[in-house]
Amino acid sequence: MKLLKTDGIVIKKVDHSEADRALTLFTKNFGKINININGLRKSKKKHLNGADLLGISNFIFYKKDEYYILSSFELNETFFTLRTELEKLNISFHILEILNSILVENETRTGLYKLLLNSFRFLDKNNKPIKDYLLLGYFLALLIKEEGIMFNIKDGLYFDIENSIINNLPNSNKLTKTQKIMIVHLFDEKINDIISLNPSISDVKKIISLLENYMNYHLNLKINFKEFF
Template sequence: MSYLKTTGIVIKEVNTGEADRIVTIFSKNKGKISASAKGARRPKSHLVAGTQLLCYSEFVLFKGKDMYSVTSCDVIEPFYDIRSDLERLTYAAHMMEMVNDVIFENQPATRLLQLFLNSLYMLTKTDKSPLQIVRIFEFRLLSIIGYAPWVSGCTECGSTLFDSMYFSFLKCGFLCGGCLAKDKGAIRISEGAAKALNYIVYSKMNNLFSFEVSENVLDELGRVSRRYMRDRLEKNYNKLDFIKNINGVKC
């Protein structure tokens, strides 16, 4: 018999049968894992807590012929405050959708798992702007999977004068005013937005969330991230439209 012991977070759940559940786990050891949790929807099941969406647990999985089965799970962090708050859950769902799209089975992605867990922690344990947390997550995720924008200076001449930068989707990074002829469709960004992008892409993980930006800078980051994500991942991510519809936040 083959067993796997791993920590991981549930990023998708599908109810099956009368009381069963199939979960997708973003695991430390194996990347994305699909596993059957028999009886997990029964109130007295020992699997009921650890197989819920966004629960970070230590799992023991049995490898069957077609998929893993959850033998046991011990909850490390339930992220209950996210699951019980519709707005926070929407931000988390947006991040989960991106994670689901870029991770694969049998391909560990420990840096991305750390980013996801840290982002969820910031979302539930701090009063930092949820939208800022999400913007940081978006750009850092793209950087981790190989789509980091060039934001250390102008992609053409190397200028590091952040007060005169444009973001070029054609060049995948900054263009200064003097090099704007290389992409006349580039959009002007403020010095604050340019510095924020530079920090998000290049800072160490343990310092990633240790800065604040204005609402105007967040708007600029959102304008860049929406199109940059669509271009790189070939998909429109629209879950945050729900936040915009209920409270008018620009996402």
């Protein structure tokens, strides 16, 4: 029996029966995997937070047939601010929901794993709400590039989601000039340039909504940040 060891983040948990918990992990070395822990909530030997959301843990497990069996785990890093501030908590949970929708089991995504860690660390320390929402927009922009569904940005202020282009052909997804500039800066990873525009949170939320609608259409997802806010 070969023991496997990796850092990982719980992206979904489901408690069942009296003491068991099913976990979906996003791990550094093995990607998305599912593990069931029997008797977890009755055990006094295991640190429950290590198998909870919003923490980085080291997991040791082995594979039997097609199933992963947990041997042990240890909490390495937790994000206290994310657990205590409602808007940060909602943004964090929404990011986890997005990842659970996109990730394919047993597919290693080290770049995306690093992005998740850096995002949580930023959210945990940041004290400007506008930047929390910009972080979510930035996360979505990088996901769009990672998934290979980037759209073209031409002259005009209309976002044609179906045809993957912003142009001057009228449709219901009209942007302001500021919102279009913000989208360009998001994909160029120039967050400070967005801050210099002094955008409103409503501007950022509209961009988040449009990017999620775009991902829903092209990746057949059902993500919707409005469910959290």
